[in-house]
Amino acid sequence: MAPNRVFIPPLEELARQWRTPPVAPLPLHPHHLQGSALGTDWSLHAFVPAHLGSEWLRACIRQETERAVARFSLWSEHSEITRFNTARAGEAVPFSPDGFAVLQHSLSLAATTDGAVDCTLGALTALWGFGPRGAPAAPPTPADIRTALHPSGWQRLQGHTDAQRHCITQPGSLLLDLNGIAKGWCVDQISSRLCREGVTCHLIELGGEAKAVGLKPDRQPWWVELEAIAGDPGPRSLVALCDMAIATSGDTRRYLEHAGTRYAHTLDGHNGQPVQGVAAVSVLHPSAMLADAWATALTVLAGRNPAQALHTATQQQLAARLLLRPANGAPDQPLHEHLSPRLAAMLDDTP
Missing domain, CATH: 3.10.520.10 (ApbE-like domains)
Incomplete structure (x- = not known):
């Protein structure tokens, strides 16, 4: 040996x-x-x-x-990330200071790695069966994948601090998934x-x-x-x-x-x-x-x-x-x- x-x-x-x-x-x-x-x-x-x-x-x-x-679970309807994922387009969703900081770290790494780590792929994650909905009956089709990717993109996220609140604006239909860092x-x-x-x-x-x-x-x-x-x-x-x-x-x-x-x-x-x-x-x-x-x-x-x-x-x-x-x-x-x-x-x- x-x-x-x-x-x-x-x-x-x-x-x-x-x-x-x-x-x-x-x-x-x-x-x-x-x-x-x-x-x-x-x-x-x-x-x-x-x-x-x-x-x-x-x-x-x-x-x-x-x-x-409370911050990052996709399985909790009350988590910060779920509140963001279910927000209407244009809504500024408040995050806790540490939740906001983790999201900013993720976005910085996305910029550094050409999107190799991308927290905006929640729809794609769910499509492949790695979210709360569970495994699909079969792998998704190319058309399904294009549909899931359409609203994603870390460049679409905008964060700001207003009156001591940390907020991220929901651009519309974008689903966050921070499991790669949480x-x-x-x-x-x-x-x-x-x-x-x-x-x-x-x-x-x-x-x-x-x-x-x-x-x-x-x-x-x-x-x-x-x-x-x-x-x-x-x-x-x-x-x-x-x-x-x-x-x-x-x-x-x-x-x-x-x-x-x-x-x-x-x-x-x-x-x-x-x-x-x-x-x-x-x-x-x-x-x-x-x-x-x-x-x-x-x-x-x-x-x-x-x-x-x-x-x-x-x-x-x-x-x-x-x-x-x-x-x-x-x-x-x-x-x-x-x-x-x-x-x-x-x-x-x-x-």
Whole structure:
């Protein structure tokens, strides 16, 4: 069996904590909790002061995930995003400050990536069965796709602040879908909440997006495995996480299957089709929200042109791994792995 491959981010905080002589800390107790939220599963590993228990931890996570639902859930008729999607043309829809900020981040990334991440594809997402309506009986026709794409376009959104209100104007029939960034944002919020409450040693994972803070009591970082995909040519890959997040996008978690063909849930707004040929893209970033969004964006760019995706990852100084399927689509052929220069520099080659 091949040895593990290890990636160690050059984190100043990690080095500082390793160098700092240990002090007599409060006794910390390990907790491992699991649950469901935002239509997916979450897990928490944490070392917690004795006066804080499991129920308190669950309450913190529940409050933060409920805040995410109130802003971004397509399944809630009262969420900010649903209110926007059902607004009449020309109506200025108020958003909370943090909801507005997430939307602005998404629009900025859309401009940077030529729409590779586009929060205005809600109609297309629903058409392919990745929204509240569920899976269609068959893949949509080209005419259906053109109809769904017609009202989309991140350039159509206009935001403004008026009398301390943050508003986005509904241009007409445009449906927002922020699922490509909202889970990562929620992970950041949970992690920040735990830190504010004194839980400064934890690993929180939500639907494939994870963030780790602090060193464990044994002064080890949180070791997280890069998602294993069938056909991955490399050895088992571990990342030392400390004050760092990791997000993975690909075609193995959510998909539509029809007549023996699998359609990935990541959609390209240029052609309205699911991305093909990209098994997984993983991104390391201090922000789980940006790791989430960039994993989606690089997946779309890799589906268009793998060289373009790697160029973008290099230009943006992203630590990213791309696993691409063979051009002929043969299931028995190994995947092709590509590491961005920033991730390759983290590879520990100590014998």
